[in-house]
Amino acid sequence: MPDLDIAAHARALAPANDPSFENVWDELLWRGLVHVSTNQEELRELLGGDPITMYCGFDPTAPSLHLGNLVQLLLLRRLQLAGHRPLGLVGGSTGLIGDPRPTAERTLNTKETVAAWVAQLQAQVERFLDMGGPSAARLVNNLDWTAPLSAIDFLRDIGKHYRVGTMLKKDAVSARLNSEAGISYTEFSYQILQGLDFLELYRQYDCRLQTGGSDQWGNLTSGVDLIHYVEHTSVHAIGTPLITNSDGTKFGKSEGNAIWLDAEMCSPYRMYQFWLNTDDADVIERLKIFTFLTREEIEELEGFVETEPFRRAAQKRLALEVTTTVHGPEATAAVIAASEALFGKGDLQTLDATVLRTALEELPNAEITSQTTVLDALVQTGLVASLSEGRRAMSQGGVSLDGVKVTDETVLVSGALPGGVSVLRRGKKTLAGLFVTS
Structure with a gap:
């Protein structure tokens, strides 16, 4: 190895931020992490001053986060390294609904499935943030404050601050309204729930900043506007580029x-x-x-x-x-x-069996028996189109098994590498994996 x-x-x-930047805001701009934001001058002053609390939300619509989420996790980490305190919100309530997609309604998952995914995503978020020290990150779940809220209280205390005309102008909503699928009241209400999240985190932790993808800008500003209406103060949002x-x-x-x-x-x-x-x-x-x-x-x-x-x-x-x-x-x-x-x-003989197998799964591959010839394996994996083409490749010295050149068409596949696999090669760069059974 x-x-x-x-x-x-x-x-x-x-990890560490680049010390050549005086302010972490300047580094975010250089790295191309700011596609849209609230007032940039205020953000630069805010991030260059005393520690603040900021958050990003991750909805459990799958059992794992993906590379788009990694952008946000690393952004939170960069801000944490600058002394600020991140909140990683995994949406136990918003995950039951899902934010509106541009084309179609989401399939609603069961409460049990969403709860299991919440736990899995929280474990992933923890891996990327520092959970100790003066800037310790904290995990939060919006189900904690939405579950006790009655529908009447939600409509009276939160819904009254939203204007339907404004909500209809949000990109995700307008896209769905103009599609054949339309949009349900459930998904239409998503932006209100995300606005409520920011308000609750502002009240509980004095949270001053939310980050997210620029396609979520309507949901990000939902919280900014709600806090402005209810608490009469300014908070901020950063939308990273898609x-x-x-x-x-x-x-x-x-x-x-x-x-x-x-x-x-x-x-x-x-x-x-x-x-x-x-x-x-x-x-x-x-x-x-x-x-x-x-x-x-x-x-x-x-x-x-x-x-x-x-x-x-x-x-x-x-x-x-x-x-x-x-x-x-x-x-x-x-x-x-x-x-x-x-x-x-x-x-090849020194490789970890599990890693080797997963690597071969990414290549053209075939499951074969130990009685399969190299010639037949060439055809089964698609490295050649026919037996005659395989014979020609072997006679020209262009075929190898586990790093050893094979010219005899009667040679059997061995499965001699760790985990009972073999690597078949045609030419210098065309490879296939062989999973050998008895």
């Missing part, structure tokens, strides 16, 4: 599958490869948003992208840093070892 970069290891355990790839495709999606933060739903190997495959046009922006590398370090990597793009130094650093932050240095070292060994730069 290769030695993990010592700096990445230390950063994962004790991250898309340079070609306009949605970031964090691979054939419809989100990149989850739970290792069971998205293996560390898959996450590492996701970042490693970042386009040159996107990698510097990703380094700014998803890592704690300094401006000087990122500018150096930007130079490599321009002068030596074939080395993919920026992508390798991005994959190293983010996978270490999400899954830890040991898991990252294991997936780097697997990645290098699969492409001929390490010993």
